[in-house]
Amino acid sequence: MDNGENAVPNVIIFPLPLQSPVNSMLKLAELLCLAGGVHVTFLITEHNHQRLLRSTDAGSRFERYYLGKFSFEVISDGLREDHPRSAEDYEGIVNSLQGVAEPHLREMLRSERGRKVTCVIAEAVFGYAFEIGKEVGIPVFAFETVSPCYLGVYLCIPKLFEEGQLPSKGEDLETLVTGVPGMEGLLKVRDLPHFCRAKDPWAEESGKLIMAEIHAVPKAHGLILNSFEELDGPIMAHIRTHCPNTYMIGPVQQHLKTRLAERETTMPPSSNSFWREDKTCIQWLDEQPEESVIYVSFGSQNTLTMAELMEVWHGLVASGVRFLWVLRPNTLRAAKEVLDQNLVRELKKGCLECGRIVSWAPQEEVLAHRAIGGFWTHSGWNSTLESILAGKPMICWAQYVDQLVTRRLVSEVWRIGVDMEDRCDRLSVEKMVKELMMGSRRQELKKSAQKFSKLARESVNNGGSSYTSLDHLINDIRKLSSIKHFQNNLSCIG
Incomplete structure (x- = not known):
C-alpha cells in the first residue's frame, strides 16, 4: 500500500x-x-x-x-x-x-x-x-x-x-x-x-x-x-x-x-524581480516632501521609441514636479537597440534638481513611500494592484493586451486615475503630470484610491x-x- x-x-x-x-x-x-x-x-x-x-x-x-x-x-x-x-x-x-x-x-x-x-x-x-x-x-x-x-x-x-x-x-x-x-x-x-x-x-x-x-x-x-x-x-x-x-x-x-x-x-x-533593484532611490525619496514625487515606470516589457523617450523626459522636467523614473536598459523599442549610457548620464544630469532616474526600482516599497503622490504606469495588472494597495492615483499610458481595458476601468469606473490614451508629446506629458499631482481632481482621485486600498486590504484579512x-x-x-x-x-x- x-x-x-x-x-x-x-x-x-x-x-x-x-x-x-x-x-x-x-x-x-x-x-x-x-x-x-x-x-x-x-x-x-x-x-x-x-x-x-x-x-x-x-x-x-x-x-x-x-x-x-x-x-x-x-x-x-x-x-x-x-x-x-x-x-x-x-x-x-x-x-x-x-x-x-x-x-x-x-x-x-x-x-x-x-x-x-x-x-x-x-x-x-x-x-x-x-x-x-x-x-x-x-x-x-x-x-x-x-x-x-x-x-x-x-x-x-x-x-x-x-x-x-x-x-x-x-x-x-x-x-x-x-x-x-x-x-x-x-x-x-x-x-x-x-x-x-x-x-x-x-x-x-x-x-x-x-x-x-x-x-x-x-x-x-x-x-x-x-x-x-x-x-x-x-x-x-x-x-x-x-x-x-x-x-x-x-x-x-x-x-x-x-x-x-x-x-x-x-x-x-x-x-521576485528579473532586474536588480536600485534601492538608493529609497534614500532619495526619504529626502523629498510628502506626496511630492510622481513615480514613473512602464513595466518590465513595454518599450518606447527614442522620440517618445525624449518627449517623456522633456515633459517631466517641464512639469516642475519631482519624479522617480525607471528607465530599463532595454526600454528602447528596436530589438537590438540598448540605451546608450552616455545618453542616460546626460538625462540624469539634466534633472538633478527635480528627478531621479534608475534602471529598476523596488516598486512595492516605492509606491508605499510617503513621498510618492502618484504613479505614471503602463496599466499592467500587477502594477495597477500595487498602486491600488498603496492608495496612489495613476496616469495610465497603456500599450497592449489587458492594459487597454484596465486603463478604462481605472479612469472611468473606479475613478482612481486619468488616461493619456495615445498621446506622448511633451506638452501632454507636462499637462497630465500637473493634473494628477496638483490639479483640481487630485483630491477626488486620491480619495477614491484610498477607498479601494482599504477594500483591498480588508479582502485579504x-x-x-x-x-x-x-x-x-x-x-x-x-x-x-x-x-x-x-x-x-x-x-x-x-
Whole structure:
C-alpha cells in the first residue's frame, strides 16, 4: 500500500515566461507552501530562472523557508540565449516555449518518479496544458494573471464577431462596444486587442493565442484570479458562466504579507524581480516632501521609441514636479537597440534638481513611500494592484493586451486615475503630470484610491472575500489529493 507520501498535495505551477506572471505565481506558490502539507513544483524557463537568481535571493529564500515544500523545475524556452524576448515578440515566445514545454509537461504528469501530481495551475494561454491534464486525468486550474475585466472582454470576443460588432469598421477608435456584460457603454474600439480590427483575426498569431485561452477557461477545473470581489465583482457574474468554480485570491502581494504575519514568520522584504533593484532611490525619496514625487515606470516589457523617450523626459522636467523614473536598459523599442549610457548620464544630469532616474526600482516599497503622490504606469495588472494597495492615483499610458481595458476601468469606473490614451508629446506629458499631482481632481482621485486600498486590504484579512476564497482553493486541492490517495490504495489492494 501507499506509504502516505502521495497523500500530500503536489501542485505544478506553470506561468507565462514574463516578469509579472512569474511574480504573481511565485507569490501563489508561497501562499500554498505556507498552508502546510502542500508541495509546489514551479516550472520556469532557464533564462528567467537565471535572471531571478542573479537579481534576487529567491533561490536561497525558497530553500531556507520552504525546504521540502518547494522546488524549481527548469526548462528551456526554445530560444537562443541572445534573443531579446521583448513584448513585440510575445506570440513567438509563447509558441517557442510550447515546443519544449508540451512534451516536458506530459512526461511530468505521466511519470511515476517521485510524488504523483495532484493538480496543475497554469496560464490559460497554455491550452495544451488543459488537454494533457484531460488525457492523463489530472485536474488543471487556470490562473489568469491579467485583469478579470480583460478576461471578461476576451470571453465575449467570439460573440462580438458573430453579431457583426467586430471587426470594427473604419478608423473610428472611439466607437462604443456593446455586448460585454458588466461593461455596457464603457468600452471603445481602442480598448480591444489590435487583432479585433483585422478582417481575419483568427489567422493572426495573437488571435490564435486568444482563441486558445477562450477555449481553455471553460475546461479548467477552476479559475484563479488575482483580484478581489469588491473591485471586479460586476464582471464576475459573466465570467462564472464560463467557469463557475472561481477563486478570487488577490491582491496576492498583500495576501502573502497577511498570511506571513499570521504565522509570525520573520522574513525580510523579498523580491521576485528579473532586474536588480536600485534601492538608493529609497534614500532619495526619504529626502523629498510628502506626496511630492510622481513615480514613473512602464513595466518590465513595454518599450518606447527614442522620440517618445525624449518627449517623456522633456515633459517631466517641464512639469516642475519631482519624479522617480525607471528607465530599463532595454526600454528602447528596436530589438537590438540598448540605451546608450552616455545618453542616460546626460538625462540624469539634466534633472538633478527635480528627478531621479534608475534602471529598476523596488516598486512595492516605492509606491508605499510617503513621498510618492502618484504613479505614471503602463496599466499592467500587477502594477495597477500595487498602486491600488498603496492608495496612489495613476496616469495610465497603456500599450497592449489587458492594459487597454484596465486603463478604462481605472479612469472611468473606479475613478482612481486619468488616461493619456495615445498621446506622448511633451506638452501632454507636462499637462497630465500637473493634473494628477496638483490639479483640481487630485483630491477626488486620491480619495477614491484610498477607498479601494482599504477594500483591498480588508479582502485579504481573516474573514475577507479573498482570504476565504484562498482557503477554499487550498481545501479543494487537499480534497483532490485525498481522492487520488484513496484511489491509489484501492488499486494497490486490487
